[in-house]
Amino acid sequence: INxxxxxxxxxxxxxxxxxxxxxxxxxxLTYVGYGVLTLFGYLRDFMRQWxxxxxxxxxxxxxxxxxxxxxxDFENFYNRNLYMRIRDSWNRPICSVPGAKVDMMERVSxxxxxxxxxxxxxxxxxxxxxxYNYLGFAQNAGACQEAAAKVLSQYGAGVCSTRxxxxxxxxxxxxxxxxxxxxxxxxxxxxxxxxxxxxxxIPALVGKGCLIxxxxxxxxxxxxxxxLSGATIRIFKHNNMQSLEKLLKDAIVHGQPRTxxxxxxxxxxxxxxxxxxxxxxxxxxxxxxxxKYKSYLYLDEAHSIGALGPSGRGVVEYFGLxxxxxxxxxxxxxxxxxxxxxxxxxxxxxxxxxxxxSHSAAYATSMSPPVVEQIITSVKCIMGExxxxxxxxxxxxxxxxxxxFRRRLKEMGFIIYGNEDSPVVPLMLYMPAKIGAFGxxxxxxxxxxxxxxxPATPIIESRARFCLSAAHTKEMLDTALKEINEVGxxxxxxxxxxxxxxxxxxxxxxxxxxxxED
Amino acid sequence: xxxxxxxRSLYWLFCQFxxxxxxxxxxxxxxxxxYSFNVAMAGLLLYTAYVxxxxxxxxxFQLLGSxxxxxxxxxxxxxx
Numbered sequence: 148i149n150x151x152x153x154x155x156x157x158x159x160x161x162x163x164x165x166x167x168x169x170x171x172x173x174x175x176l177t178y179v180g181y182g183v184l185t186l187f188g189y190l191r192d193f194m195r196q197w198x199x200x201x202x203x204x205x206x207x208x209x210x211x212x213x214x215x216x217x218x219x220d221f222e223n224f225y226n227r228n229l230y231m232r233i234r235d236s237w238n239r240p241i242c243s244v245p246g247a248k249v250d251m252m253e254r255v256s257x258x259x260x261x262x263x264x265x266x267x268x269x270x271x272x273x274x275x276x277x278x279y280n281y282l283g284f285a286q287n288a289g290a291c292q293e294a295a296a297k298v299l300s301q302y303g304a305g306v307c308s309t310r311x312x313x314x315x316x317x318x319x320x321x322x323x324x325x326x327x328x329x330x331x332x333x334x335x336x337x338x339x340x341x342x343x344x345x346x347x348x349i350p351a352l353v354g355k356g357c358l359i360x361x362x363x364x365x366x367x368x369x370x371x372x373x374x375l376s377g378a379t380i381r382i383f384k385h386n387n388m389q390s391l392e393k394l395l396k397d398a399i400v401h402g403q404p405r406t407x408x409x410x411x412x413x414x415x416x417x418x419x420x421x422x423x424x425x426x427x428x429x430x431x432x433x434x435x436x437x438x439k440y441k442s443y444l445y446l447d448e449a450h451s452i453g454a455l456g457p458s459g460r461g462v463v464e465y466f467g468l469x470x471x472x473x474x475x476x477x478x479x480x481x482x483x484x485x486x487x488x489x490x491x492x493x494x495x496x497x498x499x500x501x502x503x504x505s506h507s508a509a510y511a512t513s514m515s516p517p518v519v520e521q522i523i524t525s526v527k528c529i530m531g532e533x534x535x536x537x538x539x540x541x542x543x544x545x546x547x548x549x550x551x552f553r554r555r556l557k558e559m560g561f562i563i564y565g566n567e568d569s570p571v572v573p574l575m576l577y578m579p580a581k582i583g584a585f586g587x588x589x590x591x592x593x594x595x596x597x598x599x600x601x602p603a604t605p606i607i608e609s610r611a612r613f614c615l616s617a618a619h620t621k622e623m624l625d626t627a628l629k630e631i632n633e634v635g636x637x638x639x640x641x642x643x644x645x646x647x648x649x650x651x652x653x654x655x656x657x658x659x660x661x662x663x664e665d
Numbered sequence: 666x667x668x669x670x671x672x673r674s675l676y677w678l679f680c681q682f683x684x685x686x687x688x689x690x691x692x693x694x695x696x697x698x699x700y701s702f703n704v705a706m707a708g709l710l711l712y713t714a715y716v717x718x719x720x721x722x723x724x725x726f727q728l729l730g731s732x733x734x735x736x737x738x739x740x741x742x743x744x745x
Contacts, residue, residue, distance in 0.1 A: 180686060180687040181687075183686050183687050183688075184687050184690070187691065187695055187699075232690040232691075578684060578685060578687075579687055579690070580683070580684045580686075580687040580688075580690050581684055583690060584684060637680075638684060
């Protein structure tokens with residue numbers, strides 16, 4: 148189902164996004180499963196309270212039993228009764244570089260996941276479908292590693308100061324100029340931690356009396372930054388432009404809640420690729436709305452920088468737009484560049500303001516020099532300035548891998564969420580037992596996947612999330628697809644009824660609801 | 666008579682039941698408790714269905730028999 152005509156010709160290419168609806172039977176059976184586990188959870192809690200069973204989780208001390216209970220809420224109940232049963236699929240220790248193949252330390256649990264012991268064996272060459280290694284720069288050999296090693300021997304590993312004191316190295320200046328050139332903006336600033344970039348800079352940009360319009364499914368760092376700032380936060384439905392326009396109209400017409408004064412600033416927070424859904428933001432429409440209602444746009448390109456666009460410059464290039472339309476372009480170096488940290492790019496006045504007023508610039512230690520060199524080398528590689536075409540080849544390889552993998556999975560009959568071009572592929576599992584079973588079965592077949600359940604997703608929509616990489620060869624993808632097919636047949640995961648839900652393009656009001664094509 | 670194949674498909678069905686009701690995740694004593702509860706419930710249902718069906722089928726045949734009987738009587742009286 149292509150959406151081309153209805154939004155005034157803003158899109159230069161078809162925008163194929165689909166979120167197939169949960170089949171009714173699957174939803175009912177998922178609730179049945181959760182119901183059974185909840186009953187057994189109550190039974191185990193009862194047994195622990197009456198000392199029939201040994202209590203291995205955290206509890207209050209004897210003297211504090213009469214105080215307000217600490218561990219009675221749903222999150223803690225879920226943690227000790229449901230999460231503990233499938234805990235072995237997470238926090239798996241790896242002992243090599245997280246490239247296309249990874250080594251993992253084997254561990255067993257003799258008391259049903261309360262404690263783990265290492266057998267001492269290392270499982271070698273597991274196909275890594277979970278690391279955010281979109282362009283394959285997580286390497287321990289090659290040009291990036293050599294440059295980083297040279298810088299390590301020259302500058303050492305620690306900086307021992309903040310950017311504003313003694314921590315501003317010439318490497319940082321070089322990195323920021325390079326990032327600004329890469330993105331096509333006037334100026335950029337780099338920070339040591341991607342999460343801290345969002346949570347510490349949004350409070351510097353907005354304050355009380357400002358309005359933040361944030362997408363439903365924004366990352367925790369954006370939510371934290373918005374809450375810390377003290378501005379009023381309003382949520383619009385995920386990627387739904389009618390909902391956003393309604394909120395903007397209400398904000399301009401009615402102003403602030405009690406005093407009816409106009410808002411000082413309206414900031415729209417969106418992400419380039421949403422990593423739990425695999426969907427891409429409708430950037431042309433957001434920019435059109437932003438210009439119409441004179442608000443500001445903060446774009447978090449954590450997953451999309453390097454992964455989208457014909458030359459890897461992110462979602463702005465993917466849609467063929469100008470980077471000057473986006474007021475604040477934020478991104479991270481963790482995903483596509485194989486390093487750590489984040490950046491913010493924009494106009495020179497904005498970045499100079501952030502250099503002085505951002506919490507992260509004033510209090511956080513600056514980036515470590517080898518990490519900076521890794522980023523510099525990888526950005527030069529992507530841009531093609533190191534004299535080879537390796538970067539361009541990687542970006543193209545990633546796009547090919549994405550299209551191939553998504554097409555094959557859809558043909559097999561799995562429910563896959565998200566946009567056709569996004570390298571994040573969520574495969575729906577729904578039932579809680581299948582979360583644990585999928586993780587374990589795939590590890591038995593030497594493939595490492597990340598499975599996600601509540602509270603990162605809604606409680607019935609648990610999923611397995613594959614992150615594709617330019618380092619995956621076609622043979623690796625074929626092996627992985629064969630195993631996924633086998634496990635899908637074994638666990639009955641092929642729920643798709645091949646019915647696409649057409650995306651909502653009628654004007655949104657209180658009487659519209661999601662329709663299914665029958 | 667493919668006994669091996671039948672056993673394998675029955676085992677697969679049992680695995681699907683385990684996955685749906687999350688008994689795949691339970692410790693052995695929890696499984697024993699859960700399965701015995703399920704077997705008890707299923708047995709109760711089957712017994713009720715058996716008794717119900719027997720009673721209703723019996724009464725249905727009786728009703729049918731009484732209809733046919735009156736028909737024969739009526740037919741005989743008409744003939745007379």
